[in-house]
Amino acid sequence: MEWKPKIIVFCCNWCSYGGADTAGTARMQYPPNVRVIRVMCSGRINPLFIFKAFDEGADGVMVAGCHFGDCHYDRGNYACDQRMRALKTVLTTLGIEEGRFYLDWISASEGEKFANTMTMVSEKVKELGPFSWRKNQAEIG
Amino acid sequence: MIEVNDMFYAKSSDAAIADAGEYGGAVTSILKFLLKEGIVDAVLAVEEGADLYDAVPILIEDPDKVVKSAGSIHFGTLNLAKVVEKYLDGAQDMKIAVTVKPCDAMTMVELIKRERVNPDNVIMIGLNCGGTMPPVKSREMMEKFYEFDPDSVVKEEIAKGKLIVETADGTEKEIPIDDLEDEGFGRRTNCRRCEINIPTMADLACGNWGVIGPLAGKATFIEVCSPKGAEVLEKAKEAGALDLEEPIEKGITIRKNIDNAMVKLADKWQDADWEDVKGREIFSALTEYLPDFSRCIKCYGCREACPICYCDDCCLEAHNGPDWLSKGEIPPSPMFHLERMIHMVESCTNCGQCEEVCPSEIPLAKIWHEVNAKVKDNFGYVKGTGENKPPMGFFPMDKMPL
């Protein structure tokens, strides 16, 4: 069977999760290996969530929130943006491919953007292959 | 009136102190003055512990005992900011003066920004630093390079790039530090990479660099770095504790040149230390560090020793919050290190405490220093100075657009 990457997407309740919903009700296709985790606001996303997702076997992780100015809680997405930039600094210094982690803003009406983004992410991660820092460790012995 | 940015040659007006302290005993005099006048309740400094290779912190409340801490010690791995935060309750209820080398000073500033240390109660007397040396290796170095019994050494001094060592019977020997370092001895690895030699983030920055002319070797060069520092110096001068003189212009240039040369050397070490991973293809950089991390025995030593890791409810403990880490897994997943990193790396001052205590000799400070340098590039956040809050933990919500 063809290998499919495991992708975890953190969506905020008010916009991005709505975007996923819109994609669903409009019957747009996006890869079934994408698993959505809903949080109330992208500002709730602790960078450790992303590490934990990778640790538990995700091959790629995405964070999606409201566009700037649209956050239900005013500025949660600004905080998210700053945190994720910091996270990227750590990830890339330690050698996790940039292509395994994504951050984007998707509104509730952007069902198509949601579906397209998921397809894009899924394909990119697929090219990179499976990820595990544990397995890697074992290989090095 | 003494003002910020003023510079002086200073020496103690007390002959006994001028003798005991190095370079005119100016620092000792200032500390003693602060205690005597009741400006501070205690002085936190460093003294010789069991032997010359054992720098230990000392809290002094009696002005006459200040002289015990006089003189510099290069063999040691202390970070006094940790002592202030952890054992003196962040100076919340006591006024202290503390002697700080640049990494101590930077760590103090980070802890102040993180509201763990009360800046109103702390006077930082900065000491220039070109590096400290690891105790165990240094003993080895005495046998191997100096051919001295390590316990017979009574004095050490760094001057003009050489480590000068003197034994009890008066034998003296000097070896260029570069030569020692080429052989894997000399300064601690974090110190080699350290780019800050003059602690201008403290209230006063003191050292012997740049003292020339008739006072050479007999006075301390002091730069005033903050209004608080100016006030302290002004008072000490008025009380007659210190003799201050204008520095010689050429001396100021020499001091600057020494600093520049040290920064260049640090750059060289940074390049060498990070060469393995610099510009490396993605995965290979992680694989570079994985064998290191795989030696971890999860002893929590790095967290305990790190001055910035102060949390009461640390998320690396299984009972705090969700199970971030799988229980009973040794070596722990790299998650262990990444968690600590994401919490504090922007404030990492490359003080080396973590690496020093790691029983598995994982080059932690090297890795943290590297990520910290990237944070500086990406966020423009410079550790240990200024007013900006650490970018990963603080969000100036009021400054963000709606």
Ligand code: SF4
């Ligand atoms: S991570 Fe290590 S080098 Fe950095 S501040 Fe903590 S103890 Fe010092």
Ligand code: SF4
């Ligand atoms: S690892 Fe994180 S939670 Fe634990 S002490 Fe360090 S900063 Fe605090």
Ligand code: SF4
């Ligand atoms: S000090 Fe070393 S062995 Fe101990 S937990 Fe830290 S990295 Fe692991």
Ligand code: FES
């Ligand atoms: S509610 Fe969507 S980002 Fe805050």
